[in-house]
Amino acid sequence: MTIEFNDFTQGLGLDRYPFSVFTAEEEREFLRVAFVRPIAYSPAIQAAREGKNIFLYGERGTGKTALLFELVSERSKTAKVAQVSNFSDLPLVPGRADIYGLYVSTLTDLLFKKLLPQMSNVVFDRPKLDRDDKVLVSYLLKNHTSTLSRAALREDLRKIQHGRFKRGAALVFNFFRGVANQAANTGVDIASHTIRQSLGLPDPSENEASSAKDYFERIELAVDSDFDDGKANTLLLKKTVELCHKLGVKPITLVLDRIDEDSRLKNDSAVIANFLRPFLVENEIFYGNDLQFIFSIWSIPFQNVKSDFRANKFCVEQVHWRDHELINVLDKRLQLHSNDKVTSYSQLFGDPTFFKNNLLPLANANPRDLWQLMNQVLREQYQLDPTVKKVSTEAMQAGMKSFVKNFSYYEYYPRKIDARANSLDVYSYISHLRKLQDCQFTINSLATAAGTGGSTGNYVVGMEGIGLVRKCEDKGPNGATLYEVKDPKVRFAIMNRIDIRRDA
Template sequence: MELYERLKFKKNPFSTFSAEQERKFLDDVFIYPNNYNSLRSDITENRSRFIIGARGIGKTALIYKLKLELEEKNVFAILIDDFEGIPIKNNKKNFLKLMITETIKLFCATLSKNPSLLQNLDKKEKEKLSFIIAEFFKSLSIREYEEYYNKATHFKSRNFFRNIYNNLFHKPVNLLIGGGLELASDFVRKSFGLPDTNTNGLYKNYLPEIELETIKKSGNPSEFLEDAKALKLIWLDLANLINKSGFKTTTVLFDRADEYISLGQGIDSITTFLKELLTDTTILLSENYSIVIGLWDATKADFDQIGVRFDKIKPFNINWSHEKLKEILSKRIEHFSNRKVSLKDIFSESDINELIELSDSSPRYLFRQLSVIYDTQNNIDSEADTISKQAIQEGQLSYCRDFEFYAVFPSKKGSKEDILVNVNRILKIGSEEIKTKDYIDIAKVSTPTAISYIKIVQNYGLVHYVGETENGAKTYQVQNPVIKFLIRKNVKEISK
């Protein structure tokens, strides 16, 4: 029998700690942050919003929940969390094309489920939709299209895939064989009965500054759609077409853009990557759609400096109180035990308080900590029916020794080694209260160098200034809970 079974859980409740791994049971464990209803209402009323929070605070879970509830309110919601191929800079047109291509693929899948939506569009609007499909619907395999089809959950299925196979082969084809076949834009357009448009005329609508003869003579008129101004007009038309087809409005939700692997978690590269999208209010502010963007809170000051209009696009800051984190943990335990176990059955009140304090107000790091404690209990005694005090203490120490500082602190302020060097200097001092003299004595450096070291850890948020002693010495207090725990355990150095 597994340890989780002895603890009366159906599965290990601490084996996952990210929203991406928890989508199947998100509804059962989700706790609403403060002012959630206002956020959802603003988005429904076409007000773009920034969702801001620390790593692991729950931005992705919130965006997933928003998407589900917006769809329930008849909002056409597109989630974009894959940025492969988007250049790091000079990328406004790339973001616009990404918005258009992802939206048209999902909208086509939605039309597959309910073709009657097309009845709400007039002839000119159908021509525009046909043009956008022709230019921006990238060829997909049947299996890829099925993924978009399954995402379009708003309408009941109409056996569209069976019709695709019948139309292509006059008889059903095994999915394993058909999975490699591609759906091209022309086939999708024809399957909806949309017209073959006068593309030159529509090009001219989106590119009025270009002569019609130039477009006609071009061997590849699509090259003109590399223009950001034209892409904005096409995106606006697409949003309006979706709204006209029967949806209340359209919203695009961007998630994990600051985690795009090509950025390397650096503040400078993140701000460069998102600068053109976030500073263009003509894209972000509209009466016809809304855009929601999740942002790491460590980047906000830099975005402020480059002109992101947080005064016009209201930030939604995610913060969790002690009681809210307790509620998050309690709901998770109830879910994984089919309500047979409560939080107080597993942990004492003092244990709960210590767990929450060490999490630094982050649900992800609360669960990561508990995952280590669970594994520690397994190693101590896998046949136990409780989590022992020994497992909690040893697990917390292991968690803190192995804490991923490099994943939490932005690399603009230093490399992975830099953050660990600065953490280890504090640990060698071995006190939660630090003075300049401590750095001089421990690091064997001059006063100016010691002052510069203190400035670095202040910038990281590891310590904060609390005042001066009677002798005029400036005093700083360690505020990072992981470092405080390690100091109390007399740990002098950690490594990665």
């Protein structure tokens, strides 16, 4: 009888499969009970409570978003929190005015969530807006909202710029103006006919006679919309924050996440760094008390910008995991998906020592990688023998090879935005590195092994730039610079002669 995969995992003690979801966004509710605090948690949560600016950085999959959820939850207890994750309207190298315009648009959403419900209350709790406030609100409504139609926009402008009694009088007048105009036209026609007859003037033409005239013009409440349409600047942002505070929207925290995921950036770390730099560098807005910022940033472009960023002025935390912390995360996940039947990884594996010494390092201190690796291991075990109650060493070995071979390296390693199909990327670099006999090398030893000749130095610079290799403290033969492969997956491929292909 065929054993279904679900029956196989239940035989291991798991009521629900723990390794089918790999992002925090997909399991936000689960993380409310499953969250395990990384090292960065304590200083970051303290900074959040104190309203300080926070900059989280780390590799993809290290749990930045999960930590961000915790910070937002904590900060939401005492502040208005707005998240910024759509950067598509900004140029690829935004100026300060572009960035401040984005902040103003985000604050505008907060503002109208507070303002518009009050505007619909005709008697109580109406906001006290002076003329300057009304003009600013009108400007924000016109230039920093995107979901309102033009007709709805103008109606909202009227509601904000004119009192309800003035609007009501205009509404009543405009309703009856048609009747008044008809009566006036009739009276004028009689008078005109009498005068024409007495003066012997010809009758009016048919078109002129049939045309009704508006003796009572429609009252249009003027809308002050003559604003400077230039990009938002520092003064506009300051005034918008002041208006938010006046309406009780305070304190304010802006959360910026997924900056590197804008589709236009094409995962190119240099382009992402150029996009990110204006957000961080020489930005006096970080030094005021009106706004708090929480950034979540991919580590590779952040490292490119970090030298220009005054990191010592703020709470800057790297999100990473030590082995015992990663095991805690795994154990918590197993416990919650087994209803406490499996409380430790050691209950799942026939050889827990092999798991800890060989499989765990392959996850590269990354929870997302560990979940994908566990997924491969369990599927390999299902293929080998679905009747077992413990995962075998053979399944772990097969799962490790499958994980390394089929991993999507583009997910973690940037590529050039204008790269040709045959240009060097992470897969090309790995192809050269696989020809090494060891995971440490000099430029000469790589040139000899891979046959890359005079281009080897440029290749090594490129590999170092994307974080694939790094310099060692020790020196190579004759004092040459010694490098080592940084990614444990690629080291595993070198030592086990595994072919990694982009079309795998």
